[in-house]
Amino acid sequence: MKKVYLQTFGCQMNEADSQEMMLTLAAKGCTQTDILEEADIVLVNTCTIREHAEHKALSYLGRLAKWKAKKDDRKIIFAGCAAQRLGQKIKKKFPHTDIINGAKNIDNFASVIESQNLFDFEDKTNPTLENKSPIALVNIMRGCSCKCSYCIVPYVRGEAYSLDPKNILAQVQSALEKGASEIVLLGQTVNAYSYKGFSFSKLLREICAFDKLARLRYLSPHPMFINEEFLNTLKDCPKIARHIHLPIQSGSTRILADMKRNYTREELLAKLKALREIGIEVSTDIIVGYPKETEKDFEDTLTLCQKAQFSAAYCFKFSPRKGTPAALLKELDQEILEKRLDILLNEIKKSSKAAYARQAGTTQQVLFEKPTNGRTSNNFWVRTKKKYPVGAVVDLQIKESKDTILLA
Ligand code: SF4
CATH class of the missing domain: 3.30.750.210 (Transcription Regulator spoIIAA)
Incomplete structure (x- = not known):
């Protein structure tokens, strides 16, 4: 029975793709191991959203050369977005890679591994993965x-x-x-x-x-x-x-049009208001310093954040991704980007702290992900003194908020 070590980079979609590929390997009689040295196969699922993410995956792949050289018959599968973008070029630079399976090809993973004929797999019906979450x-x-x-x-x-x-x-x-x-x-x-x-x-x-x-x-x-x-x-x-993570990217209609986001600041404000009226907390993603973003555009993002009172936001300085239309545009000075990012982060810190503070005194449904840590339906982390079984769903009174945690 082959043992597979899984390394996933990137978003939750990649996590889900990794689970699908692991299920395919389980159907072939493989089991998962958390110990690299015990593994016969390493499955690396990669991200390419930023250059940094791609470099991280490639440097991990580079380091696996030593792992592979230690024993005959060890195999490496390189999958996901970076595998899709770079394709067979990967094999030239990293000849120790056995299988490349791009993100567009996750549904065909079973036929890819079969066609390569690299593994003597036994087929298994009703495969399952151990899921501790x-x-x-x-x-x-x-x-x-x-x-x-x-x-x-x-x-x-x-x-x-x-x-x-x-x-x-x-x-x-x-x-x-x-x-x-x-x-x-x-x-x-x-x-x-x-x-x-x-x-x-x-x-x-x-x-x-x-x-x-x-x-x-x-x-x-x-x-x-x-x-x-x-x-x-x-x-x-x-x-x-009672939470939505809704990436807005900017609060300026002009920049939103340049980004090809297909909504205006006004439409966004109306939708955010409608969500609030139902009692939905909103978090978001924002890009600061998109090419040609003026002080007025940035101001629009800032005032939108003040109105929206996001419970959290992932804020990023614009960074060009090769192969996209925006990468051809002239970038703003790094100094401007850093200054705007600082101002925005400060604003988000205030609204996030206020969002946590609003929860004090309320009763929230908490789903426990660890014995003393869970999340509310509106997506705030809660810590308790008492231990609960993982997966338990309990209504708890929130005593107080401490930075980015609620105590119950
Ligand atoms: S909606 Fe826009 S930002 Fe999101 S994945 Fe599609 S192209 Fe990328």
Whole structure:
């Protein structure tokens, strides 16, 4: 029986892809190990969203040459976005790589490993993976058709397509039967999901009907696809988390148009208001210093953040990604980028602290991910003195907030 060591870089979509590939390997009789030296196969699933992420994956692959040389028959599978972008070039630079499987090819992973004939696998029916987490990740879409000007994802993951709801519901059912309490639906523009007229909202409603489900999340929604049907679904289905991570990227209509985000500042403000009215906490992603961003544009982002009162935000300085339209534009001075980032981070720190403080005195449903740590439905971390079983869902009174943790 072969043992596989898994190394995943990047986002939760990659985590979910890794699980799918591991399941395929389990179907071939492999087991997973957390100890590299015990492994016969290393599966590296990679990210290429920023150059830094790609370098990290490649340097890891470089270091695996020594691991591979220690024993005959050790194999390396290099998969994911960096594998897609660089393709067979990887084998030239890292000849110790055995299989390259790009992000567009995750569905065909089984035939890729079979066709390479590198492993003497025994087939196994009903393979399972050991899942210690109460949270199950389920991919519902692949690719992205949005082509935001700064983003490499559509070029490496291809056009968006939605997966069959029958398979998604079967996957959810199986995860719940194996003990998951929370399901996280994943897609690059997850709320653009649509399969032969079966909408994202319909999928959310059908998943909420599972008795065993305690909480449903989804990542990453796009502001453009937030519509009336979705807002009504949030109102009707309390199992859907009272939190949304909604990347806004900028608060300036002019910059949003340059980024090809397909919404304006005003539309964004209206959608954020509608979400707040339902009681949904919002966190976001923001890019600072996109080419041609003026002081006025930046000011628009800042005032939008003040109005929106985000509970958290991942703020990044613009960094050009080779191969995207934005990489051809003249960059702003680093000094400006740093100054704006500092100001924005300061603003977010204030709204985040206020969001945590607002929770004191409330009762929150906490889903425990560790014996004394869990998350509320509106996505705040809670620490308790008492221990709870992992996966337990408990209503707790929040005593106080301390920076970025709630105490109960
Ligand atoms: S929506 Fe835009 S930022 Fe998000 S993955 Fe697609 S192209 Fe990239």
